[in-house]
Amino acid sequence: SQQGEEDPQALSIQEGENATMNCSYKTSINNLQWYRQNSGRGLVHLILIRSNEREKHSGRLRVTLDTSKKSSSLLITASRAADTASYFCATDAGGAQKLVFGQGTRLTINP
Amino acid sequence: DGGITQSPKYLFRKEGQNVTLSCEQNLNHDAMYWYRQDPGQGLRLIYYSQIVNDFQKGDIAEGYSVSREKKESFPLTVTSAQKNPTAFYLCAGGTGSSPLHFGNGTRLTVT
16 A cells, blocks of 8 residues: 655756655654656665654755654755656555555656 | 666566566565556555565555565566556565665566
8 A cells, every 4th residue: 555645746846956855654664765766767765764863864865754744855955957757755664674655756857 | 787687678468468577686685576666656566575485465466476486586477367467567675674676677568
């Protein structure tokens, strides 16, 4: 079953702007992950945030987690055309070693 | 190179035929997974295996079968009982709570 809901479903911005995507989930988690998928390809892991962490950075990526609201956000700063992809959140709410993925946000960066 | 290898990239079959999708890994992952992705949607878990000779159903196992005779291989058979088999199929591997590594997918079209 799909646990995550991502918002927005699609986002189109100009190169250089920041992009923010949100993910909400329903049950308790140990960690939340964000993945990226280029069109027609497999998913690539971006960042993992544990339930006892509130914020994590990796390069131009910033992830926040609010367990009280059961929500997470992914911020991509100074976007580039190469950031055009779909972005998915995934939680371990399915049990050990069973990730449950959201519907994804389709991000388009316009040059 | 290490990774998850799925083959073929594109597969076409007539309705009523069984078809097997290949997934091989050389990352020494204990667990392997099969996900289905429909256009504009997230991933849904079909089957997963945590050890050799053992596997469990995911959320949408009906019409699919798998085997895990060796650690490196986790083939998926789409049977004629699957009512709507046309989709993008993704194989992944992982160990413990580590992020998943994905293959580049097989796009199956059944007519």
